[in-house]
Amino acid sequence: MTxxxxxxxxxxxxxxxxxxxxxxxxxxxxYHLILEFGLICTPAVYPSTWAAGRPGMCYANAATLAKRRDLTYVEGFALLASGMPIDHAWCGDFSPRVCQSNGSVSLSALSQIRW
Incomplete structure (x- = not known):
């Protein structure tokens, strides 16, 4: 664990x-649910060939990306570079690397539940 x-x-x-x-x-x-069952994942570099989603729209962006790229939609918490955790949505393939739904967000760590 990093x-x-x-x-x-x-x-x-x-x-x-x-x-x-x-x-x-x-x-x-x-918070309680994710602390008990959540998985820590590594943010992946967002592919430059994919169109970036709109800033501030992570839930809609991730849902659209999951549908277009056959990825899994995920919700959880992301750790900003400042150390602040935020509610966030993204896409994953659980390798355990995950894809951001907007390439402009810089994150250190992600915690999620895979349903």
Whole structure:
């Protein structure tokens, strides 16, 4: 596990610690679910021959890319270069490298659940 992978896990753990409002729920927030079942993946270089998606539209971009390129649509968390985890969507082939749905986003690590 890389330093970025560890940082992402720590950041998600800190977010999860904030949300424990309902003791009836095993996974009160997606942070908890991803910490238990998530996979850490390595962001791949976005192919220069593919059209980039629109910035700020990762969910729509990833859905479109998955359909066009026969990839798997994935949601999870991405670690920005600043160390901040963000909700994000992308495409993957689980090799464990994954493709971004927009080549302009610089990420250090990704955590996801494969359904």
């Amino acid at each position: 330093e970025a992978d560890e940082l992402l896990r720590r950041q998600l753990g800190a977010c999860a610690a904030i949300y424990h409002d309902d003791p009836r729920l095993k996974y009160p927030m997606k």
